[in-house]
Amino acid sequence: MKLTIPYGKDEAQDLVIPDENFAGVIYPNDVTVGNESDEIRRALDNPAGGPTLEEFLKGGKDVVFIVNDGTRPTPTRKVLDALDERMDLSSARYLIATGSHRAPTDEEYDFIFGKHYQPLKDKIYSHDSKNDNCINLGKSKNGTEMEVNEMAVNADRLVIITSVEPHYFAGYTGGRKSFLPGVASYKTIEQNHKLAMKREAQALVLDGNPVHEDMMDALEVVKGKQIFAIQIVLDRHQNIYKVEAGDLHKSFAAAVAHANEVFSVKIKEKADIVVSVAPYPMDVDLYQSQKALDNGKWALKDEGIIIMVSKCREGVGHPTFLQQLSLSSDPKEVLENLAKEYKLGYHKAAKMAEIAVWANMWAVTELDHELLKKANIRPFYKIQDAIDTALSLKNDAKILISMDGSITVPRVE
Template sequence: MIVDVKYGKDGVQKIEIPEKNYIGTYSPNDVVCGDPDQVINESLDAPIGGAPIDEFLKGGKDIVFIVNDGTRPTPTAKVLDALSERMGLRIARYLIATGTHRGPTEEEYRNIFGSHLEELRDRIVVHDAKQSECVNLGTSKNGTPMEVNKIAVDADRLVIITSVEPHYFAGWTGGRKSFLPGVASYATVEANHRMAVGMDAQALKLEGNPVHEDMMDALEVVKGKKIFSIQIVMDRHQNIYKVASGELNPAFDQAVKWGEEVFVVPVPEKADVVISVAPYPMDVDLYQSQKALDNGKWALKEGGTIIMVSKCREGVGHDGFLKLLSTSTDPKVVIENIKKGYKLGYHKAAKMAEIATWANIWAVTDLDDAIIKSANMTPKKSVAEALKDALDANPDARVMVLADGSVTIPRPKEE
């Protein structure tokens, strides 16, 4: 079987997998998408719990929209198009939920707000986790200080526009993530993400996930505040599939069910070798490409080999993350080192080290071999070389390809 493996923006590496070894190539599920404007408006007209948004906004004196930053695929501009037919957009302020990311570039501003940017530019506030004034609303059950941007705390109406897709340690994006990490202080985000170091913080997992539960605690401290959410599920091509509007948690629960229809992909068996691709633009660096590893592990047998394919166009992406991975050739020691002195960003190193405790990690990238080796991975020059080496070691190995490993969650039949 000849399989085309994407590499970089336009590159392709062809590999030949013997039929006896080949399980299949998998991507997020294809779903039928309707007219996006109709999907949005029908959701706004029939919210899950509570009143339609027109009624929700009545009497609001300080209306604040919380919107995602440029790192998320959320089609905020399309939602604003629909809302502009129902309200004057300037009655609200727009708080960009950056978490600990940088503020948007001009191009990202245009992507977020679309044709409404100039009209709203003076109504936009960018959350800065280190600089924005935050209000301490107490402490979570896990000891996280709940410090949230004062603009969100003071608002008498909050509207959240977000998207919902699997997240490698929070379970899913969307819903409560608009508060934590979205508009929380750096100290709050760091304390929350510290709990990502552990096997209970995984993609799709909500119940018993300490990161998710901590985020839900963040919502408890603003209980009673009027919140209307617009939560969007995209298909694999970034088209709008479904929209869940209304009360934050019930809408999130519904969006998760729709998200499973797109991103949770049944596979017939676990593989001895998983080729997991971080396609453009998710191949920006090693730090972001980790998601392809984390998703690919769900289809891998214990003791198997996962081959991460990512150009890593801009290098490593986070020096601290690489330094942590380099502290020992024993991944168990790396995990212990992270627990001793956690800093924000170390959770990615922990997730990679967790996989290395039970599987082999190989990498096909443009990075220097020394960098890959220091991260406790084995560098390979091409996907073909990696596959040959894997089959030389185990001629009967069963091989699976995840063509878009960054957003595909394989679910083996036995599970």
């Protein structure tokens, strides 16, 4: 079987797998996609609870849009194209929900805003969780201090443009994540993400998920804020499949149902080797690419090999998690160390160490090999080399390829 594995923005790596070892390729499920502009208009005209956008904006003196950063596939620019027919986009301000990420690059700003970037440039602000003035709005039930960017707090109308897909510890992206971690302070994000250390925090799970429940509790403190949400579900080709708009919670619930149709993928059985690809733009760094590992684990047999493929264009990313993984060659000891104290990024180390307890983690990246070895990750530059090595260890191994591992969640039927 000959395959082409995505690598970076415009590159690829060739892979040949013996037919007797090939278990298949999985993607998000195919769904029928109509006209994207019509779907956006349908959602805006028929909100899932609450007023239409035009009614919502009436009387608004300080309208702020919260939009995702460039590490997410959210087609913000397409939504803005549709909104341009209904409102003066220059009458609003735009806040990039970076969470704890860096500000977007020029290329990413163009990806986010498209043709609207230059006209709106002076009205766009990138949230800085460490340096921006964030206002304390109280605490969630779990004690998370809800500190939110003053630009969002002071606005009299908030419009959220986001996308909904599986998230490895929040259950799903979208909805409440635009606030926490989107435009929250570093301290708030750290307190919330500590809950990701719990095993109940996993993909496709909302009920009983402590991270999701904390986010929902935290939103109670901004209950009086007027919010209009536009939530998008993409297909596997990153075309718009469904859009839900209006009330934040009702539109999120509707979008989650659509997301399951796309991203929850049934498989007949688990494989000995799983190749999980983090495609562009999810391949920005190791910190973000880890999601492909976490999703791929659901298709992997005990003591199997999971191979993450990601260019990691900007390196490691947040270095804290890699430092923790490098403290011991025993993943159980890593988990014991992580339980003693929490800093932002430790949840990544915990999720990876949990996998390392029962499986082997390999990676095809451009990262320094010694760096990865210290973190108990076996490094390769080419996927073919990784597969050949794996088959030399188990020549009858079955190999499953997840081509969009960052958002595909395999489930055994």
